[in-house]
Amino acid sequence: MAGRSLICRTGEEPAAQAVGRCTERRRTPSVRRGDATVADVTRTWDADWEQRKAGKGCPMCSEGSPDDTYGNARIDAGRVSDAYLVRGDIGQPGYTIVIGRGGHIADLTELSDADATTYLREILKVARALEAHYRPAKLNLEMLGHVVAHLHAHPVPRYVTDDSPGESSKGLMQPDPRRKPIADDVFHRDVAALRVALK
Numbered sequence: 001m002a003g004r005s006l007i008c009r010t011g012e013e014p015a016a017q018a019v020g021r022c023t024e025r026r027r028t029p030s031v032r033r034g035d036a037t038v039a040d041v042t043r044t045w046d047a048d049w050e051q052r053k054a055g056k057g058c059p060m061c062s063e064g065s066p067d068d069t070y071g072n073a074r075i076d077a078g079r080v081s082d083a084y085l086v087r088g089d090i091g092q093p094g095y096t097i098v099i100g101r102g103g104h105i106a107d108l109t110e111l112s113d114a115d116a117t118t119y120l121r122e123i124l125k126v127a128r129a130l131e132a133h134y135r136p137a138k139l140n141l142e143m144l145g146h147v148v149a150h151l152h153a154h155p156v157p158r159y160v161t162d163d164s165p166g167e168s169s170k171g172l173m174q175p176d177p178r179r180k181p182i183a184d185d186v187f188h189r190d191v192a193a194l195r196v197a198l199k
């Protein structure tokens with residue numbers, strides 16, 4: 001997309017199937033951890049993790065910069081990110097994903113200071129609009145990426161009535177295919193209001 005200097009999909013995890021976990025375990029001769037070499041340990045992450053982290057087959061890169069991705073609706077397009085209100089109901093109204101755009105980046109630490117600052121400011125803008133619209137008891141900001149290894153953040157509004165008091169949202173851990181969609185009228189009403197607020 002023109003004018004974007006950063007990266008390249010949330011409604012949250014696109015293909016959040018079994019990625020991230022080895023289906024068959026195998027012995028690894030040695031693994032580097034910092035300055036130490038740990039011998040004879042079992043690798044538990046997928047064999048292709050390093051390739052995925054480098055961008056191979058990245059679903060967030062391949063989707064481009066659409067208005068709708070996996071049913072999630074774009075509520076804001078920033079210089080280095082797109083924010084999508086997630087259609088799948090995780091029990092936390094307002095759950096959104098802010099995806100870095102402009103090229104493949106796995107971690108915030110790979111960005112220049114300027115791009116990282118811009119990305120965080122764009123997340124902040126979206127988070128404040130979510131707070132004003134949904135009035136949650138707390139707004140969690142989760143930056144994970146161990147399933148889809150492309151820079152993205154999860155603003156997750158939390159409520160005193162939710163099903164995960166004292167814990168991270170259980171619904172967030174539920175794979176996309178198991179989530180029921182938020183009702184049409186509620187979803188489209190919220191998307192419209194958030195787009196106006198974020199203009």
Ligand SMILES: [Zn+2]
Nearest residue numbers: 058061104150
């Ligand atoms: Zn990517």
